[in-house]
Amino acid sequence: MQALLKLSNGIDAINRFVGKYSIWLIFAATFISAANAIVRKAFDNSSNAFLEVQWYLFAWSFLIAAGYTLLNREHVRIDVLNSRLSKKTQVWIDIIGFAFFLTPLCITILVLSMPELIQKYQSAEMSGNSGGLIRWPVWAAIPVGITLLMLQGWSEIIKRIAFLAGKGPDPMGKLADKTAEEELMEVLRATEKAKKPATAAPH
Template structure:
């Protein structure tokens, strides 16, 4: 079990690392979009390659962050019954979901998309638009992202089994991911509370209503 937990921690680290930097792909896509719009308005020049690379970067950003999203339990859920069940029942439902639904689905997607990626790479297939990009890089994002999602599913499966065996913490809680602004707000709140307590101690106990202060 210790070896499996080590594997789980490695997968968590990998997806956390990728997720932290995937947002930069969106920043680059936004920057390219802004530059492309300015060039089109000012110079009357447009490029299909720049338009397509925006979609390529967007596709890569959300696909490779799928595992990161699962790590932080941020995928959309419509929970009608599960949250009302005992904790161990919820864990078992997740185990069944990861083992019998998520893993087979990911394997099917990987099996179906890898041949397409290889075929596009070998043929050098390009976009149908004039001046468009080659197609295989954006298709590659599908098996890569799904592989990361499947690995994270295995990590979550291991953590839930460890929890049932009494060898791990509760895996159902959301990971703490406070932003710098949230951390600053929390620090200011604590300082304010400490200042209020210090002020109350300095003032001393207040006399009860109707009592005269003793001289």
């Protein structure tokens, strides 16, 4: 079990790292969108490549962050019935879901997407749009993102089995990591505190 927990921690670390830095893909897409709009308005010039690279970046950010989203339990859940069940039953439902629904789905997507990716890479297939981009880089986001999601599903299974065996913390409890909103509030409080003049020391 300790070896499995180390594996789980390793998977968590990978997805935490990927999720943390995938935000830069959104920033790049936003920057390109703004630059494209400025160039189009100011110089009456544009290209489909600017539009397609935005789609590529969004696809990459969405897919590779799927495992990170699962790690932080931010996927949509319908807890109308699940929340009324015991903790042990909830954990078993998650184990069954990850093992018999998420994993087969991910494997199916990998099996179907890999031949397409290989074919597009070998043929150097280009976009049908004028000035468009080569296709295989965006297709590569599918197996990468789905693999990260599947691995995170396995990590969640390990954590839940460890919990049932009494060798791990509650995997359904509150996350120790701070949310982006909480981190922002701390920064704002620190900034506000720094702006306040220091109180004069008594003589």
